[in-house]
Amino acid sequence: MRVLGLMSGTSADGVDAVLAHFSGQPQRPRWTLEAHHFSPYPAELQRRLIHVGQGEPVPAAELLELAEAVTEHQALAARACDPVGRAQLVGCHGQTLWHRPPQPGRRGASWQLLQGPLLAELLGRPVVFDFRSADLALGGQGAPLVPPADQALLGRCGGWRAVLNLGGIANLTLIPPATGPQRHQPVRGWDCGPANTLLDLATRHFSAGRLAYDAGGAWARQGRCDEALIQHWLREPYFQTPPPKSTGRELFGQADLERRLGELGPRDPADALATLTGFSAAVVAHELGHGPQPVELLVAGGGCRNALLMEQLRLRCRGLILRPLAELGIGDAEREALAFALLAWWHVRGHRGSLPSVTGARRAAVLGLLAKPQHART
Known part of the structure; x- marks a missing residue:
């Protein structure tokens, strides 16, 4: 079956779309990645999503319009990736606005902005969406959801991968x-902490909005990293909490950046960016201590294009073979969209797509809701 996977992450920079073909057994499918397309959000849409995701109050009418805009942009990305409509199914994550992990005496919740039935109608294809709610209802974190897909797509090696x-x-x-x-x-998995959220917000702050991110880490490379402050930050409660755990902008967003910039004090912006870059790498090295020691670390995501961040990772994760996931046939911008394509395929196959060992839920669940178009295209 050909499936379109659509993913927009915490950075809210746009939609990654992949077209993939799956066959065989769900646990270890045969798969082919046939196409990938990235469709950036218009600058104003990205700005609105980030501000709402930071807790900015907005009228209900604006939230409704935002949901429509996100859905229409998902459809745009899908058509660009699959212009002749070969996909039989679509898996769409939607745009996370807020994520609340479970707390003592209170279940977790997560809001992925999307109008699933509208997307199905726009594309004339069944759409699987709202992937997190079933796991949350079972007491899980609802995140991360990609680890079982990683195992199914990548397989195992001689040691922990x-x-x-x-x-x-x-x-x-x-x-x-x-x-x-x-x-x-x-399989195990969890959210480590900030990678690009604080870096991107800080770059916008120091450039007065002219730059959305520190391309290649070039600005940070001009500064000096405050190692003592990084070690101080690593003693914060989130990093001392063992998995399962998940997080997002609600913890590592604008308010968190402002606090850290206050602790950095009046220093050169390059020094602040260098310290935040080192912190993002140090978080990963620290969190690897919560699990068994792997023999290799495969890296994906937009942070792969930050040369300084990758250098910091190699420095702080000594003893690991660190290489791009692309060496195994999945590009750094393709992994999560491919995972949600697989989760959608698992949904129609009735295969449980969550892992209690990752999310802490009471049991595994078939993830997502299915929206069918009223008049499917032929």
Whole structure:
């Protein structure tokens, strides 16, 4: 079956779309990645999404219009990736506005902005969406959802294999080895903390809105990293909490940046960016201590294009083979969209797509809701 996967992450920079073909057994499918397209959000749409995601109050009418705009842009990305309409199914994550992990005495919740039935009608294809709610209803974190897809798509190696996504938030997957006494261990995964969220917000701040991100880490490279402050930040509660855990802009957003800039004090912007870049890498190295030691770290996501961030990762994750996920056939911008294509395929196959070992839910669940167009295209 050909499936379109659509993903827009915490950075809210646009929609990654992939067209993939799946066949065989759900646990270890045969798959082919046939096309990829990135459709950036218009600047004003990105600005509105980030501001709402930071908790800015807006009228209900504006939220409705925002949901329509996001849905229409998902359709635009889908058509650009699959212009002749070969896909039989669409899996769409939507745009996260707010994520609330479970707390003692209170279940978690997560809001992915999308009008699923509208997208199905626009594309004339069934759409699987709202992937997180079933896991949240079962007491899970609702995130991350990609680790079981990582195992199914990538398989295992001779030791623990780690997959790192450097999006707005950094998240990890740990896949157990193919052989040996730990081969029966479950897949693990969790959100590490900030990757690009604080860096992008700081770049906008220091450039007075002229720059959306620090391209290649060039600005940060001109500064000096405050290692003592990084070690101080790593003692914060989130980094001391063992998995399962998940996070987003609600914890590592504008308010958090302002606090950290206050702790940095009046120093050169390059020094602040260098310290935040080192912090993003240090978070990953620190969080790897919460699980079994992997033999390799496969890296994907927009942070791969930040040369300084990658250098910091290599420096702080010594002893690991660090290489791009693209070496295994999945580009750094394709991984999550491909995962949601697979989750959609799993949904129609009735295959449980969540892992209690990752999210902490009471049991695994078939993820997503299915919206069908009223008049499907032929």
